Amino acid sequence: MRDFRTVTTLMDKYKDLTFSQSQVHIYKIIEENDKGIFKKVKERVKEGRWESTANAYVEGDLNIPDGESIVRHIIYSKKYNREKFGKNPSVFWSPDTFGHPHSIPTILSDAEIKYYYFMRCGKGMPLFRWRGKNGREVLAFNSIYNNSIKPETIIPNLIDYLKKYDIDDFLFVYGVGDHGGGPTIDDIERKKKLDEKPCMPDFIFSTAENYFKKVEKNKKKLPVVNDELNFIFEGCYTTHCDIKRGNRNCERKLLSLESLIASSGKKVNKEEIEKLWEKTLFNQFHDVIDGSAIHSSYDFSNRITEEVNKGVRKIEKAILESLKKKDKKKITIFNPLGWERDEYVDVDLPEGYAVEDREGNISVVSEGKILCKKLKGYGFKTYNIKKRKIAENKIKKDGFKFENEFYSMEIDPETGLIRKLYDIVNKKDVIPECKSLPEDPSSWWAERSGNLIKVLWEKPHPMSAWIIGNIYRIDNLIDAKKIKVEEGKKIVKIVIEREYGNCPVYQRIFIYRDFPYIDFEFETDWKIQGSTKTGVPMLRVNFNFNIENGKFYCEIPFSVMERKNIPREYPSLKWAGLFEKKWGVSILNRDKHGYYVDGNNLSLTLLRNSYEPDSSSDSGHHKVSYRLLFGKYSITDVMKKAFEFNFDVMKIDGEINKKGIFSIEGNVIPTSFKKSIDGKGYILRFVEVEGKKGKAKIKFTKKVKGLFKSNIVENQGKRIKVKEGEAILSFSPYSVNTYKIIF
Secondary structure, three states: OHHHHHHHHHHHHOOOOOEEEEEHHHHHHHHHHOHHHHHHHHHHHHHOOEEEEEEEOOOEOOOOOOHHHHHHHHHHHHHHHHHHHOOOOOEEEEOOOOOEOOOHHHHHHOOOOOEEEEOOOOOOOOEEEEEOOOOOEEEEEEOOOOEOOOHHHHHHHHHHHHHHOOOOOOOOOEOEOOOOOEOOHHHHHHHHHHHOOOOOOOOOOOOHHHHHHHHHHHHHHOOEEOOOEOOOOHHHHOOOHHHHHHHHHHHHHHHHHHHHHHHHOOOOOHHHHHHHHHHHHHOOEHHHHOOOOOHHHHHHHHHHHHHHHHHHHHHHHHHHHHHOEOOOOEEEEEOOOOOOEEEEEEOOOOOOEEEEOOOOOEEEOEOOEEEEEEEOOOOEEEEEEEEOOOOOOOOEEEOOEEEOOOEEEEEOOOOOOEEEEEEOOOOEEEEOOOOOEOOEOOOOOHHHOEEEEEEEEEOOOOOOOOOOOOEEEEEEOOOOOEEEEEEOOOEEEEEEEEEEOOEEEEEEEEEEOOOOOEEEEEEEEEOOOOEOOOEEEEEEEEEEOOOOOOEEEEEEOOEEEEEOOOOEEEEOOOEEEEEEOOEEEEEEEOOOOEEEEEOOEEEEEEEEOOOOOOOOOOOEEEEEEEEEEEEOOOHHHHHHHHHHHHOOOEEEEOEOOOOOOEEEEOOOEEEEEEEOOOOOOEEEEEEOOOOOOEEEEEEEOOOOOEEEEEOOOOOOOOEOOOEOOEEEEEEOOOOEEEEEEEO
């Protein structure tokens, strides 16, 4: 409010003054609370003096949100700019963002965004072509954003720029900030005085878009950066776990709700969905989601998260109630993902019951769960409930040695650590046997084990929420107070109870029949705070894998990034893994983003209790789920398994007699199926992550009126031929592919 009033007042006085503003959320605040100022803004936009660079709802983080969240930032922001200002902004403004994934040029170029401005994590070049993994580019400019108009701040940068480029136009971004203020009278008056000096270059109040358009003619001469623009503030990948957990939860619930709406064909107020997304996007403001805001910010953001959860539950319940036929002897499962999957599902049925699908396949209830197989993508499957006891082959157990058809695992009975893990299918050690010396059976192998909780103490340092400090002590949690094994028909649960200081620590390991993964839970009530005296406590869970020269991969928005296998903390979305030849091992997560790699060691960072600006950022209750995946899986397979671990199926009591609308075949990953933003059709999006071109086949079960190649902002393009309910969709390496379907 303050900044908008200041700038509009200054514009009345200084007729050549221009201004750029980058967040739709701020425009909405002004529109709702000061209609007079908003009217003036619209007038200045029309004059070309006020530039909206708002291609995002807020200036968000880009390493932590899902690719579909970044798309929602863009499509809702462009919609707002179009409706309120009659504009389609071409600049994406990321001045303070803590790093920029390599997939961003791919996303922006497909969203009709040509230009990128940022400050952090540059490559030493103020102006360059930033090339995405798929070869598409945006024109990028890198500079300090909160500058002032003074010869000593402008001229040295200008000289450096002129030495690098034979270009006369230079962009200088100024204004009071961090976080607001804008231009000042002092800046404007200094600019006027500089205009009077003949030895000075011409200073022109302008816009970012005007600058980019002028230098674009020299585009072919500019250097190319074909890489991500990372890393900085690695502590932000983990600090304030609550906001990151809330964000991931909102993302998956909204995407699942959208696929339910699209698959069911039910009409829902699209403004309601947009408002729920806007609340989720608000929490992605970089200082908030990165854990570097004050404590009261998270009280507010956590309330917003709960509002989103309640809103989703309300809409979801209404749709499912309208679809289902009540029948106490039936349950229906909806798969919100776009491919066939197997999944264990929680059910309210006692032992001695089973469910049977229409093909006669039976799954018995074990520990309150059933294994549902071949759940069609974006499809419903109904099961009959039957009282039936079936003889089941239990998981083999010999003391603390366990074996199913996929792997064998040995737990040390004293520590609860994984002492050996063997891949039966591929005849390969995942974690080689940790042997002690014959002379001393108790001699230690803990660092070479699996599922080891490490408490790392960072020395006291400034900006503790942002920065991971020097580690001065590591405490390995190798003492178990109690180990309990709970055997079921299809599931074995191992519970390890520990203690660190005054904090209880629980680790749970889940072994399944007919399911090739190992699931883990970490739970604690963390009470040990960071301080300027003791530093920052940080917890990781570490696995030492049988890989000698592993390539290290991380998930980034809509893609995968191979990164250097050197000791450091990296950001990743739902998984990260090590791969050697055709075999690999990955740690999947449901709400974490920080991974530490060091050779054949891979850790998931669980929490960081920093002390500034919030003195208790990660104090309190934590329950973290992660999954171990190993074997001969392609990168596409791993991505899909990580999606499955994150996106729960929906269980409905009763029958839903509804077919899926389509199925898709090919080496691609569907990321979204939803109603189009104009309400006239449906949007299907899929990505390619292995760098291979190819073709996908889509088979419809419903008559299609039109199938069109679209772009991220859902502008309709070329019509795709549909013959006998089938269509072939070509895709290029590392591409994001969007299609509009009209039934």
